[in-house]
Each structure stands twice: as C-alpha cells, then as structure tokens.
Amino acid sequence: MLKFTEEHEWLKIEGDVATVGITEHAAGQLGDLVFVELPEAGSSFAKGDSAATVESVKAASDVYCPLDGEIIEVNQAIVDDPSLVNSDPQGAAWFFKLKLADPSAANALLDEAAYKELVV
Amino acid sequence: MSAFDAGSVSRREMRQTWRPDLEEISHLKHTPLHALHLSLGARMVPFAGYDMPVQYPDGVLKEHLHTRAAAGVFDVSHMGQVVVRPKSGRIEDAALALEKLVPVDVLGLAEGRQRYGLFTNNEGGILDDLMITNRGDHLFLVVNAACKDADFEHLKNGLGDTCDVTMLDDRALVALQGPRAEAVLCELWADVAAMRFMDVAEADLHDVACIISRSGYTGEDGFEISIPVDSAVDVTQRLLEHPDVMPIGLGARDSLRLEAGLCLYGNDIDTGTTPVEAALEWAIQKSRRAGGDRAGGFPGAERILAEFANGAKRRRVGLKPEGRAPVRGGAKVFADAEGNMAVGTVTSGGFGPSVDGPIAMGYVDAAHAGNGTKLFAEVRGKYLPLAVAALPFVKQTYKR
Numbered sequence: 171m172l173k174f175t176e177e178h179e180w181l182k183i184e185g186d187v188a189t190v191g192i193t194e195h196a197a198g199q200l201g202d203l204v205f206v207e208l209p210e211a212g213s214s215f216a217k218g219d220s221a222a223t224v225e226s227v228k229a230a231s232d233v234y235c236p237l238d239g240e241i242i243e244v245n246q247a248i249v250d251d252p253s254l255v256n257s258d259p260q261g262a263a264w265f266f267k268l269k270l271a272d273p274s275a276a277n278a279l280l281d282e283a284a285y286k287e288l289v290v
Numbered sequence: 291m292s293a294f295d296a297g298s299v300s301r302r303e304m305r306q307t308w309r310p311d312l313e314e315i316s317h318l319k320h321t322p323l324h325a326l327h328l329s330l331g332a333r334m335v336p337f338a339g340y341d342m343p344v345q346y347p348d349g350v351l352k353e354h355l356h357t358r359a360a361a362g363v364f365d366v367s368h369m370g371q372v373v374v375r376p377k378s379g380r381i382e383d384a385a386l387a388l389e390k391l392v393p394v395d396v397l398g399l400a401e402g403r404q405r406y407g408l409f410t411n412n413e414g415g416i417l418d419d420l421m422i423t424n425r426g427d428h429l430f431l432v433v434n435a436a437c438k439d440a441d442f443e444h445l446k447n448g449l450g451d452t453c454d455v456t457m458l459d460d461r462a463l464v465a466l467q468g469p470r471a472e473a474v475l476c477e478l479w480a481d482v483a484a485m486r487f488m489d490v491a492e493a494d495l496h497d498v499a500c501i502i503s504r505s506g507y508t509g510e511d512g513f514e515i516s517i518p519v520d521s522a523v524d525v526t527q528r529l530l531e532h533p534d535v536m537p538i539g540l541g542a543r544d545s546l547r548l549e550a551g552l553c554l555y556g557n558d559i560d561t562g563t564t565p566v567e568a569a570l571e572w573a574i575q576k577s578r579r580a581g582g583d584r585a586g587g588f589p590g591a592e593r594i595l596a597e598f599a600n601g602a603k604r605r606r607v608g609l610k611p612e613g614r615a616p617v618r619g620g621a622k623v624f625a626d627a628e629g630n631m632a633v634g635t636v637t638s639g640g641f642g643p644s645v646d647g648p649i650a651m652g653y654v655d656a657a658h659a660g661n662g663t664k665l666f667a668e669v670r671g672k673y674l675p676l677a678v679a680a681l682p683f684v685k686q687t688y689k690r
Contacts, residue, residue, distance in 0.1 A: 201541075202351035204641040205614055205648075207670075223670065225616050227350040227641045228541045 173276055174285035175236045180260055186273045189264045190236060192224070195289045197259035201226045203252040208244040208266060215239065215268075217275075222265050224255065236279065238271040321367035322462040322522040330530075330537050338435035340368040343539040350541035354643040357508060357546055358684070361468035362538035363529050370438030371458040371516060374449060375428040384429050387449040388422070393565065393588040395575035399424045404488045404503050406573050408565055409444060414590030414597070415561035416568065417444065419553065423490045423503065430490070430501070432463070432514070434555045462522035467512030467546075469687065470534040475502075475513055478528065482513070487688040495525050507543070509550025509686045548649060549642045551608060551681030557619055558606060558637045558651060564590070566597035567653065569606045569681075574598075605659040608679035609636060609650040609667070615674055616641050616648040617667040623654055624666045627673045633658045636667060642683055649683050650676070 171183040178196035181188040197203075205225040215221050215235035222233035244266045248254050255263040270276065280288070318341040327334065332343035343365065345353060356362055376384035385396040394407040401424050409417035418437040423430040433441045438457070445455045466475060475482045479493045482502065490503040498521040506512035517525050529535055544554065553559045559568045577583045580595050588594075611617050616639060623634040639650030650667075658665060661680050666673040 201345065201349045204351075204643075205616055207615065225641065227354065227545050227643060228344075230616065230618060 171276065172282055173236075173279035174282065175234070175279055176288060177234045177236075178289075179233065179236045181236055181268075181276065181279065182264075183270075183273070183276050186270050187242065188237065188239070188268045188270055188276065190266055190268055191264040192233060192255065192259055193285070193289075194259050197256050197263075200224060200231060201228070201256075203255045206248045206252045206255065206265075208246075208249060209241045211241050211244055213241050215241070224252070233265060235268065237268065237275050239268040240271075241266050242269050243267040319368075321365055322519045323365045323367060323464075323526055326523050326526060327365065327537075332537070332539060335540070337540060338368055340435060342368060343537070345539040345541045346537050348536065350539070350545065351643050353536060353538045353542035354545050356536045357468045357510060357538055357542060358644050359469070360534040360536070361466060361470040361474050361512075361532075362508075362536050362542070363526060364465040364467065364538050364543055365462070365526075366465050366514070367462040367522070368435035369463055370431075370433040370435065370441060371461055371463060372431040372433060372438075372442065372445065373428050373454075373456045373458060374431065374445065375454045375456070377452055377454060379427070381424065381427060381429070384449070384453050385424070387452045388429060389578070389584060390587060391444065391448045391589065392420075392422070393574045393578050393591070393594060394422065395577045395584075396422060396424075396429070397584070398575065398577060401426045402490050404490050404505060408559075408570065408573060409441065410565070410588055410590040410594065411561055412589045413561070414564040414593035416555075416559045416563055416565065417441070417561060419555050419559060421503070421505065425490065425501075436556060458516075460519050462517045462519055462526075463514060464517060464522070464526050464529070465506050465508075465512060465514045466529060466535070467506045467508040467510045467538075468534075469511060471510070471512040472689070474529065474532045474534055477532070485513075485689075487511075487690045496528060498525055500525065504689065507550070507552055508546035509552070509682055509684055510546075511687050511689050544638075545640060545643060548638050548640060548651070549644055549682065549684045550686060551651065551683065553606075554638055563606075563653070564594055564597060564602060566594060567602040567604055567606060571598065601656060604634065604653045604655050606637070606651060606653055607659050607661075608681040608683060609639070609652055609665070609676045610679040610683075611648040611650065611667070611674055611676040613674060614648065615669060617650045617669055617674060617676060619650075619652075621650075621652075621667045621669055623652060623676075624668065624673060625658060627666050627675070629666070629668055629673050633665065645683050651681065654678065 220232040221235040501516040625631040634654030636652035642649040
C-alpha cells in the first residue's frame with residue numbers, strides 16, 4: 171500500500187512496517203541536496219515530529235514522521251550520497267523504516283491520486 | 291551587498307512557498323528583466339520587495355559551479371542606482387559632501403574608478419554598504435535594494451544643500467561574473483580587456499549606452515553593467531546567447547558571495563555592527579583614520595576610530611565546520627562542546643559548492659577570533675565542532 175502526506179512524504183506499507191521517503195515533487199522543490207541527517211534506529215517518534223533533516227545549498231528542511239512508530243532501519247546510502255535523494259527519491263533514496271504503533275492509522279493518509287491533486 | 295537569504299525553512303513553511311500568497315505577490319515590484327526570468331523557467335521568490343529569481347531550472351549547485359568555471363549573468367536591477375551631482379559643478383564638492391556620510395576616501399577616488407563604502411550612523415553602526423564611482427562630473431552610487439529608499443532620504447538630508455541627488459529608475463543593472471566574463475564581453479565590446487578591477491567606463495553594447503564597471507560580488511573577475519531599461523532585455527539576451535553564459539539566481543549569488551567572504555547587508559552587517567567589528571577596516575582609507583588628512587568627520591567616527599586604536603570586543607570571522615553538516619545563520623557559537631560558554635553567533639552559513647563542504651561566517655569574542663581557534667556551533671541540539679578560518683574560502687580572481 172502506497173500512501174502520502176501533505177508534508178510530501180511517501181510511505182510504502184507492508185504489514186506493520188512503513189518505508190518512508192520524500193516525494194519526487196519535494197525533492198525537485200528542495201533542489202540539489204548536500205546533506206542528510208537520519209534518526210537513530212531504535213528511536214521512537216510521534217506523527218508530525220521532525221525525524222530527519224535534509225539540506226540544500228540554501229536551506230535546511232525537516233522530514234516529519236508520518237505516523238507514530240519506532241525507527242527500525244535507516245538508509246545510510248543517502249547520508250553517504252545525498253544526491254541520491256534527487257535522482258531516485260521514490261526508490262533507492264528511502265529514508266527510514268518505521269514500525270507503526272497503529273497500522274490502521276495509515277488509512278487516514280492520502281492515496282496517490284489525492285496527493286497528486288495536492289501538488290498540481 | 292545584497293544577496294538572497296532564505297534562512298532555514300521547514301517543509302511546512304515550504305508548502306506556503308509552493309502555494310504563494312497571491313496578495314503578497316501582487317505588491318511585489320518587478321525588475322525590467324522579470325518576464326525574461328519567467329521565460330527562462332526561473333523559480334521566483336520575494337526579495338527586498340521584488341519578485342526575483344532564486345534559481346533557474348539547472349539549480350543553485352550547477353549555477354554556482356558554472357559561474358566559477360565559465361560565466362554567469364545575474365539580474366541585480368533591484369539595487370538602487372543613485373547619481374550625486376554637485377551644484378557647483380566641481381566633483382570635489384560632491385566628494386567632500388559624501389565623505390560626511392561615509393568613512394571612505396571619496397576625494398581621492400580618481401575619475402573612472404570605483405570603491406566599496408559604508409554609510410555609518412552616529413553609534414558607529416552600518417546603515418548600508420554601497421559602491422561609489424567617480425564619473426567625472428558626478429558620483430554614481432549603487433546601494434542595496436532593501437535600503438535604497440532610506441539611503442536616498444539619508445543622502446538628500448546629508449547632501450541636499452550642495453548636490454542634486456537622483457535615484458535612477460530608468461536603468462537595469464546586470465552582473466556578468468566568472469573567468470569567461472572578459473572574453474564574453476569582449477565579443478560585444480573589445481575595449482573591456484583594458485579595464486582593471488574597479489575601473490568604470492561608458493560603452494556602447496550593440497549601440498546601447500551602458501556604464502560598465504569591472505567589479506561584482508562573487509569573488510570572480512567580472513563586470514556590472516548599467517543598461518537603459520528599454521534595452522535591458524536585449525543586452526541581457528545577447529549575453530545569455532553566448533555558450534559560456536548561464537543565468538544565475540539569488541541562491542547561487544548568496545553561496546558565491548559567502549565563499550568569497552563578502553558581507554550580506556542585513557545578515558553579516560547592520561546598524562548593530564561597526565566596520566571594525568565587521569573586519570572591514572580595509573574599506574576605511576588612511577586619509578579618514580586617525581592622523582589622516584581628513585580623519586573622522588563621518589557619523590560614529592568617535593567609536594570607529596577608537597576601535598581602530600584599541601580593537602573591537604568581537605570580530606567577524608570565517609567559520610569552517612569540521613563535518614558535513616551546514617551551520618546556518620543564527621546558530622549560537624560556544625567555546626566548549628557542552629554549550630556552556632557562549633562566544634558568538636553565525637550570521638551566514640551554508641554549503642559552499644566550490645569548497646565542497648559547509649562554510650559560515652559570524653561574530654565571535656575577540657579572544658576567540660584567532661585563525662584555527664576551535665569552537666562549537668549549536669545545530670539541532672548538538673554542538674558541532676568548527677574552526678575559525680581565514681576569509682575568503684576561495685581565492686579571489688580579480689584582475690587588478
């Protein structure tokens with residue numbers, strides 16, 4: 171199941187684990203990224219908390235935790251090469267895997283059609 | 291001088307940028323090149339009351355690197371172009387009148403030459419920074435967009451008795467910067483190769499009467515070209531047609547000037563900073579310092595000359611973060627890794643594409659201002675190590 175947030179994160183949900191990244195639209199708006207900071211595996215976040223930071227030449231931006239949960243894995247590849255977020259934001263450049271506290275809460279997020287309408 | 295500063299924006303705030311406030315946009319002024327920016331696919335942002343290009347489709351990183359490798363064109367038409375014409379007809383009278391507002395040797399500025407200057411206030415703070423040119427029968431000033439109305443009033447109040455002060459609203463201003471700038475401009479006007487850094491000349495570019503100065507705000511060799519409004523798009527397009535030239539937005543203008551160690555008014559200098567604190571002593575020539583022919587005689591002279599003699603309590607320095615994380619303007623600087631002993635603040639910071647790493651500048655207490663001093667900046671609750679570093683971060687390539 172693929173879901174989106176109004177803050178331009180995507181979630182690929184398999185069982186009670188969501189793989190989270192930022193959308194192609196967000197990556198395009200941010201421009202070339204030069205730095206990514208990811209949370210530590212094992213840390214827990216509430217929906218809306220700042221879980222990661224991305225920085226372009228010009229500005230730092232927060233990546234929010236899209237649902238309550240615990241970080242179980244992070245993608246070191248985008249820390250080593252932040253430009254991966256620009257080249258493959260909805261594929262290889264996922265940010266973290268989140269064990270959802272309440273998987274059913276994902277139903278309230280945007281589906282792909284609703285998200286696309288938001289960013290037109 | 292002025293560049294773009296977005297500071298730190300959260301993605302929630304960015305959503306507002308993506309869905310701009312239409313009422314706010316309708317109040318923004320346009321430069322004569324506004325339609326050209328849109329046709330080039332620029333992303334526009336409000337800056338100093340103008341709707342300005344922050345970047346073009348290639349993005350800040352490529353625009354920055356292209357300027358250092360070849361040449362870039364910048365629209366700086368939002369800046370104020372001011373003519374100060376002596377009523378007596380004698381340029382010396384205009385120079386001496388302006389010297390009452392700036393701690394700069396204006397009288398000693400030769401015809402066809404330009405120099406950097408500062409408007410100071412009675413407390414020794416900086417009202418604005420500007421460029422001053424001797425154009426033979428008048429002085430030509432370029433001031434920051436955000437300050438230009440206040441500067442104009444300040445000039446009229448200060449010089450109105452002896453000079454006619456006019457803000458030009460019929461000229462665009464375009465900067466051409468980078469190692470290929472001379473070759474590009476030579477194809478339009480061959481005489482440009484004879485100009486030295488800070489020379490100013492009149493020239494016809496394709497029969498358009500322009501004022502060209504060999505200067506800029508990127509640390510690169512280059513030119514600033516004042517163009518009559520009616521011909522601004524035509525001349526700019528001819529520059530852009532050259533294969534070595536790319537249009538450059540405010541985003542790269544800011545990273546270029548930061549690497550070059552140059553101040554952004556409103557961030558790195560303002561009414562709360564003095565020229566000595568800001569490490570701008572070089573902008574105050576000997577004739578205006580203690581013992582000079584025309585020592586003092588500018589607003590705030592008492593404090594500024596005392597700081598020349600005794601040093602200032604704090605100083606603007608370069609700051610080089612040790613890691614990869616950028617340290618942005620506003621970050622607090624500490625002497626220790628626990629954040630107990632505050633010693634300063636970052637005023638500009640970001641990523642330097644040519645340095646290929648984070649760079650910053652800011653003010654630190656004089657005791658911690660020596661090159662190589664290890665300090666710590668607070669970023670998202672952590673204390674990141676950085677070192678006081680000599681400015682500029684990249685070698686300036688001015689043709690002196």
